[in-house]
Amino acid sequence: MTLKLIFSEAKQWKYLVDTLSRLIDEASFIATPEGLRLRALDPSRIAMVDFVMPSEAFEEYLCDGEVRIGVNFDEFKKIMKRGSAKDKLELEVSEERRLKVRFRGRAVRTFSLPILELGAEELPTPRISFTVEAKLLSDAVKDAIKDAEIVSDYVKFETGEECLLMKASSDRGSVEVEFTRDSGSLIEIDIKEPSYAAYSLDYLSDMMKAYQLSDILTIEYATNKPLALTFDLPGGGRLTFYLAPRMEA
Template identity: 40%
Template sequence: MDNSKVWKDCIGSISNLIEEADFEINTDSVEMKAMDPSHIALADFQLSSDAFEEYDVDKARKLGIDLDEMDKVVSRASNSDESIIEFTEEDNRLRLEFKGTSTRRFSLPLLELEEEELPEPDLNFTANAKITAGAIKEGLKDAALIGDNVRFELSQGKFLMRIESDTGSAEMELAEGDEDLEELSVEEPSQAMYNISYLEDMVKAAGSKDIVEIRHGKDLPIEFVFNLADGKGRLRFLLAPRVEAE
């Protein structure tokens, strides 16, 4: 790829949630889908071969990768560095090369991971919003001052993040017409509560002006979708809601 930004942002975000995962290297795409160890969050990464300057894959393969170690390596690249990722059967290692003011090369051993079936959950989302990542990040920072979990509420004309605890309350509201709310569609009002730390890790992949698509329903997992490489890929997260005591 002609820059390293996609890999830095996505691996940096995913590795905060998931330690190890199989990457499916197909003839026309790179894909990864995995759940965190507690099975609270799911990460789904797809990048088309069209996102690459050069893409040469002779057959589909699964490569088991330690995401923490990969994050350490890709974090050493500048966003503008050309990135080259190579694998050969002979040495069974993933090789990464970054070209900028200098050329740096790394290699990572591959892992044999136990396959886990991840059926796609059947979720009846009733609300959809497109919001700048910066607004979500600021709302999470406000909520983190008060507690560990934040409630998302989507209703006609209004998107709300709020939290109440013994130490106080915080609220971030976006209404139709606000600059940070690009789109809001609500078939049925919905609300649910989620862990702030998980949400913060998910939005790390996006810049402040990037648009996050949020899909939501009453007491359902929340879905965040980020477009990558000018629409040639996507990063999707699902996060289970917190169960509230009666």
């Protein structure tokens, strides 16, 4: 079984692995001739990551079967952090079941880490009937998460008239962020019915590290249902996070 992938911008993968490492300890990428995917739960099973990158997103993609690449994300991240802006990234699975990570820039730098043999069961796609779908500027959402963290450890999503609201409060004070089309941060919104739900700021903050991967994100949620945060990646890839709602006291 052969696997060799070349990706033209090491930096994108650096951000991707940095984000994943905040939510996941260990998980397997699954490579098939169609592309690469990874689906995993965080250790507390409150959040799920769903990542796909089609073979076309790569500069070169050699894969003649299904290859599972189990990695420890802390170790993988340490290596990926060493990638520079102008480096190309090569991922290769060797005969001895090691993952070779190679940066080609002004030097050729090859890192090798052990491949973990993790359980093979695959997580099903979550089936949620979302009632709100909105496209927003990623860094405006990242800012709102940081705003809310000043006073609380969770944030409430609410719909207004053609707008999305994020609210947090405690005895330390209160914060309300309003995303409207006028102000520029809300690009599209589709409200099937007025909806509200609260989510953990710790998880949202970790997920929002992906703002570096895409200027625009899609938020989907429904009243007291999970939230989905989707970042479209260059070349047709996609990174979606699912987050269970927080039940209020």
